[in-house]
Amino acid sequence: MSPIYVALDTPDLEKAKAIAARVRHHVGGIKLGLEFFMANGRHGVHEMADTGLPIFLDLKLHDIPNTVGKAIQALRPLNPAILTVHASGGRAMLEDAKAAAPTGTKVVAVTMLTSLDGSDLRSIGLSPDPHEQVVRLAELARSAGVDGIVCSGEEVKAAHAAWKDGFFVVPGVRPANGPVGDQKRVVTPRAALDAGASILVVGRPITQAADPDRAAREIEATL
Numbered sequence: 001m002s003p004i005y006v007a008l009d010t011p012d013l014e015k016a017k018a019i020a021a022r023v024r025h026h027v028g029g030i031k032l033g034l035e036f037f038m039a040n041g042r043h044g045v046h047e048m049a050d051t052g053l054p055i056f057l058d059l060k061l062h063d064i065p066n067t068v069g070k071a072i073q074a075l076r077p078l079n080p081a082i083l084t085v086h087a088s089g090g091r092a093m094l095e096d097a098k099a100a101a102p103t104g105t106k107v108v109a110v111t112m113l114t115s116l117d118g119s120d121l122r123s124i125g126l127s128p129d130p131h132e133q134v135v136r137l138a139e140l141a142r143s144a145g146v147d148g149i150v151c152s153g154e155e156v157k158a159a160h161a162a163w164k165d166g167f168f169v170v171p172g173v174r175p176a177n178g179p180v181g182d183q184k185r186v187v188t189p190r191a192a193l194d195a196g197a198s199i200l201v202v203g204r205p206i207t208q209a210a211d212p213d214r215a216a217r218e219i220e221a222t223l
């Protein structure tokens with residue numbers, strides 16, 4: 001099974017379905033985020049689940065424990081393979097998120113967004129070392145009982161060393177010399193896997209390609 005989850009960041013359900021149909025033999029699952037969910041809601045998730053590919057619901061929930069727990073209870077009928085919350089929501093929120101999720105759903109905690117770097121951390125009053133930030137939040141996530149974390153390929157080796165059976169989601173991956181867009185902590189898909197990623201999230205390098213099927217195939221061939 002391919003470790004690539006394609007991020008279908010579009011409000012257009014028909015477009016999402018069309019790309020999924022083109023790349024389905026070269027990806028292991030579909031990631032649906034806020035842009036898709038705000039436009040298409042639960043109906044859209046059900047439609048994408050009809051592709052037969054596992055669904056990663058990347059809603060990055062972040063609120064008080066009761067609110068996050070109730071939100072996840074409301075999402076239970078969607079039975080996603082993977083669901084995200086923010087690690088910085090704190091221990092009680094992570095515990096309530098895991099308790100509310102369906103048994104088969106991996107709850108993973110976003111540590112430090114791949115669109116941020118050390119200077120962004122400093123600007124929000126945190127120590128400017130991404131490794132320190134990711135490893136500290138990974139330990140919080142592990143001890144709170146969730147299944148894994150989201151981090152960049154630059155920190156996944158250190159996080160994996162401290163959490164051998166954790167599940168590591170790595171977005172912000174780019175083919176060598178590809179445009180990075182708004183991502184700041186970027187590695188190649190091969191480097192992320194070698195460093196310990198469990199799955200790779202790839203959006204624009206596939207979805208914005210003239211031939212998404214070929215782009216997915218070419219990335220898969222590097223793994």
Ligand SMILES: O=c1ccn([C@@H]2O[C@H](COP(=O)(O)O)[C@@H](O)[C@H]2O)c(=O)[nH]1
Pocket residue numbers: 007009033058110112113114115150151171172173181183201202203204205
């Ligand atoms: O730290 C994070 C957490 C989530 N994402 C999501 O992954 C994809 C990446 O898309 P690209 O087009 O490959 O940049 C996108 O859906 C983000 O919401 C992330 O990039 N970084």
